[in-house]
Amino acid sequence: MRVFLAVDMEGVTGVVHPDQLTPDGRNYSQAQKYLVADVNAVINGILDVYPEAEITVGDGHATMRNVLLEELHPAAQLVIGAATLSNKPLCQLEGVQFGADAAMCIGYHTKAGTQGGLLAHTYIGSLIAELRMNGQAVGEVQTNAAVLSSLNVPLVLVSGNSDLESEVRAWTSSTAFVATKRTLGPTAAICKTPERTARELREAASKAMISRETWYLHDIGSTRFEVDTKQPEQCERACSHPQVIAVSSSTFAVEADNAADAFRQLWSVCLTALGDLPFWLR
Numbered sequence: 001m002r003v004f005l006a007v008d009m010e011g012v013t014g015v016v017h018p019d020q021l022t023p024d025g026r027n028y029s030q031a032q033k034y035l036v037a038d039v040n041a042v043i044n045g046i047l048d049v050y051p052e053a054e055i056t057v058g059d060g061h062a063t064m065r066n067v068l069l070e071e072l073h074p075a076a077q078l079v080i081g082a083a084t085l086s087n088k089p090l091c092q093l094e095g096v097q098f099g100a101d102a103a104m105c106i107g108y109h110t111k112a113g114t115q116g117g118l119l120a121h122t123y124i125g126s127l128i129a130e131l132r133m134n135g136q137a138v139g140e141v142q143t144n145a146a147v148l149s150s151l152n153v154p155l156v157l158v159s160g161n162s163d164l165e166s167e168v169r170a171w172t173s174s175t176a177f178v179a180t181k182r183t184l185g186p187t188a189a190i191c192k193t194p195e196r197t198a199r200e201l202r203e204a205a206s207k208a209m210i211s212r213e214t215w216y217l218h219d220i221g222s223t224r225f226e227v228d229t230k231q232p233e234q235c236e237r238a239c240s241h242p243q244v245i246a247v248s249s250s251t252f253a254v255e256a257d258n259a260a261d262a263f264r265q266l267w268s269v270c271l272t273a274l275g276d277l278p279f280w281l282r
């Protein structure tokens, strides 16, 4: 059994504020400990069912150097490094293409524009006002589910902020969900302690691994991604990319036969749209 864990940080135990999310933030190192504890709990849950499982953890937040390697469960290996084009064209999912039987999204958040959503955004907060996949506004989890499915990997568990549950339930009933905290607003939540979330994450991961009859591919076939940019100059830069379809002065699109190929194009165009790359993409 091979399992890929796509790991973000905004939906991890105890994380409610941008200060906890970047290396220069005041509570970042504490949040790193919460992060690796959530990930280890999920790994333990997988190993409870498949003691020989091969587990790859994809560090998928910002610099993608957040998970503490020395504290990671020794049964897992870790994908470390920024999502530049030459490194990680699949962004948070880079590494999954080397083989996985199931995937989980750990520590996630709601999509850009979610009313009252805790640390809500879609991939690049400064760029993406809304991302649509075949016409429907989507967040990172749904996008990842489609990309994973086009690579034949079912998404079997999602963990994150409580406001994410309804976003996930809007498109799937087969993927399990664990809330690490109850969202109050953009930077506040009622948080469960690490001990409690570790127990819940371990149990949910075990249950998801046992319930193979519920695993489901959210394959959407031909895929068109459309991005509403926050600033018109971002769209202008995007439209200089050879693979882009200009839709309006603030919206661009990419298309491909499957979600993974469309996503690789999307990520490439988004990096072009940014112009000067932020520190976490260098």
Ligand SMILES: [Zn+2]
Residues within 6 Å of the ligand: 008, 009, 010, 108, 109, 123, 140
């Ligand atoms: Zn994210």
